[in-house]
Amino acid sequence: MLAFSAGRDPRGCATVAAAVATGQLSVGWSNDRIDLRRDVAARRTDKPLAAGALRPGTVSLAAALALAACVPFSLANGRIAGTVHLVAVAAAWAYNLGVKRTLWSPLPYALAFGLLPAFITLALPGSPWPGRWALAAGALLGVGAHFANVLPDIEDDLGAGVRGLPQRLGAHGSRVAAGLSLAAVSVFLIFGPAGRIGSAGWAGLALSALLACAVPLASRGPRSRLPFLATLGLALLDVALLLLRGGRLT
Missing domain, CATH: 1.20.1440 (de novo design (two linked rop proteins))
Incomplete structure (x- = not known):
């Protein structure tokens, strides 16, 4: 897409x-x-x-x-x-x-996701690199995805001796990191490309801020899925914004 x-x-x-x-x-x-x-x-x-x-x-x-x-x-x-x-x-x-x-542990995610827009644009005529905003948004989306992916398994990971950055920060710290990373993605995607932001962009920014706040503030119970679901919602919003900005990657 x-x-x-x-x-x-x-x-x-x-x-x-x-x-x-x-x-x-x-x-x-x-x-x-x-x-x-x-x-x-x-x-x-x-x-x-x-x-x-x-x-x-x-x-x-x-x-x-x-x-x-x-x-x-x-x-x-x-x-x-x-x-x-x-x-x-x-x-x-x-x-x-x-x-x-x-x-x-976040670095491979940042590198892999950050290079995704470049993989797309470098195959276009002239092999143009994407804008810096797209590279930054991709990298931050990867970091947010890393924290979101680890959230449900932090306790099991610690028991198995896996001590990546999310495990070291703990569940609450990882929720905060995921929310901030994904909210930053929205900022880059909305303000990065040249041109008018429009009502859809402002609405996306407002929804991003709401979801970013919901991620760390949702129930902190060990079995609560609300923070994870809020993180996924924010990630999906960022992906949608990335697709909407796809024509302006370069």
């Missing part, structure tokens, strides 16, 4: 979809394979590998094949754009392989 709004033709949108799909499959499958022992210990029966429905070798092979397919699909978008996307995928693999256990 972002590629289409930025001006990519149907073939370009298809190569973007294929590159991102194979990259994400390799990242998701490798994550489950690497975390197998931890997921079994945590009784993650929602994951087929941890539940015993799949063999580890099958998942390892699937991840490797998806990663191999990601290379030509990425480069089909052009050498520069394809390399940028492969760097983003490498950042995600680095997270899986150990960065998520360190203080620097």
Whole structure:
């Protein structure tokens, strides 16, 4: 959708979809394979590998094949754009392989999400880089996504010895970080591109502020899903704003 709004033709949108799909499959499958022992210990029966429905070798092979397919699909978008996307995928693999256990856990998310607008625009004629506002918004969206993704599993992660930045900040600190990061994304997306903001932009900014406040102020009970749902709502709003601004990425 972002590629289409930025001006990519149907073939370009298809190569973007294929590159991102194979990259994400390799990242998701490798994550489950690497975390197998931890997921079994945590009784993650929602994951087929941890539940015993799949063999580890099958998942390892699937991840490797998806990663191999990601290379030509990425480069089909052009050498520069394809390399940028492969760097983003490498950042995600680095997270899986150990960065998520360190203080620097948000960095792979910031790099991978921040490069997404560049992957889209560098495949356009002339290989233009996106505006700085788009790179900043993508990076902050990644950081917010990181904190939102970790929120439901912080206690299990700590029990397994995973001490990334969200785990070190704790549930409340992570909610605050997620809310601030995603609210900042809205600011960049609304005020970054040239041109009139319009009523939709101001409405989006007001809704972003409301959701950003709801994230840390929602119920702090250990089983409460309200902060997580508010974070997801804010992230979806940011994605919608990014799509609306897709034609102005460069």
